[in-house]
Amino acid sequence: MKGEAEAGAGALGGGNVVVLLRWVLGGLFLFMGLSKAFHPVEFLKQVRAYDLLHDSLALNVVAAGLPWFEAFCGLLLVLGVAVRGTAIVAILMLVPFTLAVLQRAMGLHAAGGQPFCAIKFDCGCGAGEVLICWKLLENALLTGGAVLIAVWRRHRFGLWVG
Amino acid sequence: MTEAPKPLPDAARLHAGPALVREVLLVLIAGGLFALAANFLSPRGLSLRRDYFPSAVAIGSSNRVVTAAVSPSNTSSNAAPDPVVARLRSKGLQAVDVGQMEAWFRDPRYLQGLIVFVDARTDFLYQVGHIPGAHPFDHYHPGARLGEVMMVANGAELVALYCTGGDCEDSEFAALMLNQAGIPAERLFIYVGGITEWTERKLPVEVGMRGGVSKGGGP
Numbered sequence: 484m485k486g487e488a489e490a491g492a493g494a495l496g497g498g499n500v501v502v503l504l505r506w507v508l509g510g511l512f513l514f515m516g517l518s519k520a521f522h523p524v525e526f527l528k529q530v531r532a533y534d535l536l537h538d539s540l541a542l543n544v545v546a547a548g549l550p551w552f553e554a555f556c557g558l559l560l561v562l563g564v565a566v567r568g569t570a571i572v573a574i575l576m577l578v579p580f581t582l583a584v585l586q587r588a589m590g591l592h593a594a595g596g597q598p599f600c601a602i603k604f605d606c607g608c609g610a611g612e613v614l615i616c617w618k619l620l621e622n623a624l625l626t627g628g629a630v631l632i633a634v635w636r637r638h639r640f641g642l643w644v645g
Numbered sequence: 646m647t648e649a650p651k652p653l654p655d656a657a658r659l660h661a662g663p664a665l666v667r668e669v670l671l672v673l674i675a676g677g678l679f680a681l682a683a684n685f686l687s688p689r690g691l692s693l694r695r696d697y698f699p700s701a702v703a704i705g706s707s708n709r710v711v712t713a714a715v716s717p718s719n720t721s722s723n724a725a726p727d728p729v730v731a732r733l734r735s736k737g738l739q740a741v742d743v744g745q746m747e748a749w750f751r752d753p754r755y756l757q758g759l760i761v762f763v764d765a766r767t768d769f770l771y772q773v774g775h776i777p778g779a780h781p782f783d784h785y786h787p788g789a790r791l792g793e794v795m796m797v798a799n800g801a802e803l804v805a806l807y808c809t810g811g812d813c814e815d816s817e818f819a820a821l822m823l824n825q826a827g828i829p830a831e832r833l834f835i836y837v838g839g840i841t842e843w844t845e846r847k848l849p850v851e852v853g854m855r856g857g858v859s860k861g862g863g864p
Contacts, residue, residue, distance in 0.1 A: 520683065524785040540694065569672050571665070
């Protein structure tokens with residue numbers, strides 16, 4: 484009986500942590516997405532700077548659509564709609580983006596010779612110029628949070644948690 | 646006493662996988678449609694079919710390499726080629742320096758509209774300060790400005806474009822857009838130092854819209 488209560492309390496505590504994590508991740512995605520969506524030309528230039536997309540249509544679709552898509556996912560997480568699915572989509576966005584940032588930072592490190600953690604540039608995240616080591620750590624934590632939200636089965640405080 | 650949450654029945658677990666996949670697809674599709682609609686409705690939205698970064702001139706491309714006009718103070722026969730000048734040449738554009746720009750600025754033809762300056766930055770930056778008499782032209786949001794600039798450019802002997810300077814390529818893409826609209830490349834020049842160098846040299850600057858408050862001597 485006592486073990487069940489503790490497990491129950493633990494589950495409730497864990498559930499509250501996941502809700503908080505959902506709101507933090509969702510809020511960040513919403514804020515970052517909108518800050519880029521309201522300045523699409525600047526984001527277009529930042530996407531181009533990665534030199535990964537050379538077709539103008541692909542470049543425009545990513546630059547025009549990704550910020551709004553990110554804000555949409557943030558809103559879903561905040562409101563608690565299709566939470567696990569949205570968390571998985573967030574992971575699908577975070578992982579390749581983090582790899583792209585890492586690749587660009589490694590390129591700058593190889594070209595300039597400066598210490599890796601001293602490299603600073605506007606990664607197109609919506610927060611301006613950032614130290615890349617901090618950005619990589621931040622993204623790793625966000626990805627971990629999204630994984631936790633995705634695997635957690637019993638979400639609460641949502642409109643349609645799925 | 647609170648009960649521990651009951652584990653999902655086996656049948657529910659079996660259906661959780663496909664249900665989750667459907668949820669992911671639903672988010673992807675709904676999010677994609679939302680993103681496209683939001684971009685379409687946003688006044689600052691991007692045109693998906695437009696090439697915002699053309700690679701080279703299309704009209705009036707000259708096979709003759711036009712060397713950058715340099716002032717005697719920085720002329721060196723052994724100087725390494727400037728990468729910005731090289732980039733402009735690869736696009737079929739011509740570079741000019743501050744000496745040439747100032748000469749054109751003081752030339753009587755500037756006031757007559759036979760020499761035209763175009764500021765390729767955003768309207769906000771243009772209003773913060775621009776070369777007196779320069780026409781604003783944000784090529785990312787050309788709108789009605791394209792028609793205005795084309796009208797003055799068509800009647801000019803030469804058109805000099807500038808932006809911030811340094812790594813800024815906006816003047817080059819604005820020039821390519823004018824070229825695609827019909828201005829021959831031979832008449833288009835890029836001031837590589839940009840407004841940054843112009844203001845560092847304490848040359849005249851105009852604030853606000855065209856014809857606004859000037860700081861320093863006019864043409």
